[in-house]
Amino acid sequence: MAATFTSTVEDTTAVTYAARIEHVSKSFPVRGTPGGSQLVLDDITLDVAPGEFVTLLGASGCGKSTLLNLVAGLDRPSAGSIGTDGRPALMFQEHALFPWLTAGKNIELALKLRGVAKPERRQEAERLLGLVRLEGAYGKRVHELSGGMRQRVALARALAQDSRLLLMDEPFAALDAITRDVLHDELTRIWQETGLSVLFVTHNVREAVRLAQRVVLLSSRPGRIAREWTVGIPQPRRIEDSAVAELSVEITEELRGEIRRHGQH
Amino acid sequence: MASTDTGADTEKDGATALGDRRTSSDLAGVEAGLDALDSVQAGGPAPLRETLIRKVLPPVTAVALVLVVWQVLVWAHVAPDYKLPAPSDVWGEVHDAWTQGTLLGYIWTSVSRGLLGFLLALAIGTPLGLLVARVAFVRAAIGPILSGLQSLPSVAWVPPAVIWLGLNDSMMYAVILLGAVPSIANGLVAGIDQIPPLFLRAGRTMGATGLREARHIVMPGALPGYLAGLKQGWAFSWRSLMAAEIIASSPDLGVGLGQLLENGRNNSSMSQVFLAIFLILLVGIAIDLLIFSPLERWVLRSRGLLVTR
Numbered sequence: 001m002a003a004t005f006t007s008t009v010e011d012t013t014a015v016t017y018a019a020r021i022e023h024v025s026k027s028f029p030v031r032g033t034p035g036g037s038q039l040v041l042d043d044i045t046l047d048v049a050p051g052e053f054v055t056l057l058g059a060s061g062c063g064k065s066t067l068l069n070l071v072a073g074l075d076r077p078s079a080g081s082i083g084t085d086g087r088p089a090l091m092f093q094e095h096a097l098f099p100w101l102t103a104g105k106n107i108e109l110a111l112k113l114r115g116v117a118k119p120e121r122r123q124e125a126e127r128l129l130g131l132v133r134l135e136g137a138y139g140k141r142v143h144e145l146s147g148g149m150r151q152r153v154a155l156a157r158a159l160a161q162d163s164r165l166l167l168m169d170e171p172f173a174a175l176d177a178i179t180r181d182v183l184h185d186e187l188t189r190i191w192q193e194t195g196l197s198v199l200f201v202t203h204n205v206r207e208a209v210r211l212a213q214r215v216v217l218l219s220s221r222p223g224r225i226a227r228e229w230t231v232g233i234p235q236p237r238r239i240e241d242s243a244v245a246e247l248s249v250e251i252t253e254e255l256r257g258e259i260r261r262h263g264q265h
Numbered sequence: 266m267a268s269t270d271t272g273a274d275t276e277k278d279g280a281t282a283l284g285d286r287r288t289s290s291d292l293a294g295v296e297a298g299l300d301a302l303d304s305v306q307a308g309g310p311a312p313l314r315e316t317l318i319r320k321v322l323p324p325v326t327a328v329a330l331v332l333v334v335w336q337v338l339v340w341a342h343v344a345p346d347y348k349l350p351a352p353s354d355v356w357g358e359v360h361d362a363w364t365q366g367t368l369l370g371y372i373w374t375s376v377s378r379g380l381l382g383f384l385l386a387l388a389i390g391t392p393l394g395l396l397v398a399r400v401a402f403v404r405a406a407i408g409p410i411l412s413g414l415q416s417l418p419s420v421a422w423v424p425p426a427v428i429w430l431g432l433n434d435s436m437m438y439a440v441i442l443l444g445a446v447p448s449i450a451n452g453l454v455a456g457i458d459q460i461p462p463l464f465l466r467a468g469r470t471m472g473a474t475g476l477r478e479a480r481h482i483v484m485p486g487a488l489p490g491y492l493a494g495l496k497q498g499w500a501f502s503w504r505s506l507m508a509a510e511i512i513a514s515s516p517d518l519g520v521g522l523g524q525l526l527e528n529g530r531n532n533s534s535m536s537q538v539f540l541a542i543f544l545i546l547l548v549g550i551a552i553d554l555l556i557f558s559p560l561e562r563w564v565l566r567s568r569g570l571l572v573t574r
Binding site for chain 1: 293481482488
């Protein structure tokens with residue numbers, strides 16, 4: 001099998017990556033044309049180091065969500081291999097919280113599926129809610145929470161999986177700008193506190209620069225790695241910082257160039 | 266949105282007015298404010314008086330109106346007594362059955378059969394529905410038959426059941442099962458098909474597969490559809506049972522409500538026929554009101570799907 005979860009770390013040689021994507025391609029069959037297929041991802045090679053925050057940036061059709069699904073193990077690559085340090089946690093654009101459970105029980109379900117014993121679950125769920133600053137929300141139903149609170153519970157649930165790698169698929173895209181800004185600060189804080197590795201997908205250039213240590217730009221149809229930037233601006237950054245704006249302008253130019261290519265034939 | 270968003274909107278709407286770099290406690294404060302502004306205000310329970318006016322008054326009025334019209338029709342002699350008994354005659358029949366101590370016996374004979382049959386149907390229909398919904402081969406093989414069976418009137422099963430099993434309780438249960446199992450299974454299949462795929466993906470990334478997925482994600486996710494199936498399954502159980510009791514009578518079987526109805530016809534006692542119909546209806550309403558409606562409302566409300574009271 002191509003996608004493997006390296007779950008046992010040997011004593012002497014520690015895993016030196018949180019995710020290792022090697023020459024990964026993915027194509028999907030095209031309906032109506034027998035044997036025909038569309039190449040969505042083409043020869044992607046990317047490492048995410050332990051504790052590193054990487055954003056994948058690209059326009060529509062660059063296959064960034066497909067890549068995230070592959071890393072999450074929800075789908076298999078057509079070629080190449082993906083290795084991760086344990087099973088990654090995945091956060092979606094929609095909160096994906098289960099409406100039949102309270103906020104606290106959603107987190108406890110993740111703990112239970114991970115094998116945490118019952119007496120410890122409640123306490124751990126409370127701790128995680130505290131980490132996303134939702135101390136009083138344990139007994140709240142999903143529909144009683146605002147959009148930003150739901151995403152924070154979803155983040156707490158993802159953290160409950162105790163993965164070394166957190167995959168985020170445009171998790172703040174559906175939020176209003178003020179809430180998104182606050183959640184950027186929260187995510188940065190939690191990333192720094194926990195030492196997690198994060199692979200964050202977005203089409204928002206500013207968001208990518210605001211959050212990441214490394215921004216990876218994907219071209220579209222098929223998705224290829226077009227360019228990479230290392231972001232040296234110290235955290236905590238703000239989305240309106242001039243350094244963030246400068247780099248965003250540069251990346252946006254590059255991104256527009258990539259998009260423009262699709263208009264010409 | 267087709268392409269990208271450079272984040273310029275974020276700068277415009279964002280917290281530019283905040284000035285200096287935010288400290289952690291500032292952030293917590295902003296967040297608490299946002300949470301308070303965005304949260305849904307929950308209303309308390311309705312006062313008793315309002316509940317009485319909104320929930321109890323309308324059905325009581327409707328029943329009173331039916332009784333009045335009925336009595337007026339009797340007074341107007343639109344039909345002879347043996348065709349249309351007066352409400353007081355039917356009430357007399359209730360009173361007699363009560364004083365003789367047989368009333369509860371009639372009801373219990375049928376209700377116990379109905380409930381036991383329903384529980385059996387539940388035990389068979391649930392795994393069946395799960396299999397049909399989750400295993401493509403099984404769905405292709407028996408899915409269409411299962412939904413087709415729903416449109417077959419369960420009374421059609423009475424003659425073969427009598428021939429195969431004889432005039433006894435197992436024949437009654439067989440008819441109930443054939444009526445209710447397809448409803449329950451189909452309800453569960455519909456419920457499972459309506460689970461947002463996102464929930465299944467979220468469950469899988471948390472490690473819920475196989476039976477754990479069925480228990481923690483699929484069954485709770487399908488609960489609203491499943492409950493609708495159970496409700497219909499009960500209605501089918503009850504109807505099939507009444508059909509079976511009316512058609513198949515034997516002294517060994519005891520007198521249930523269906524039998525009571527048939528006896529009324531044989532005795533040309535229209536008030537007894539009315540009594541039986543009245544009791545059959547009453548049981549149906551009572552089960553729905555006491556079991557299914559509260560269950561359904563609880564499920565919908567806890568998921569925020571019930572907006573109006």
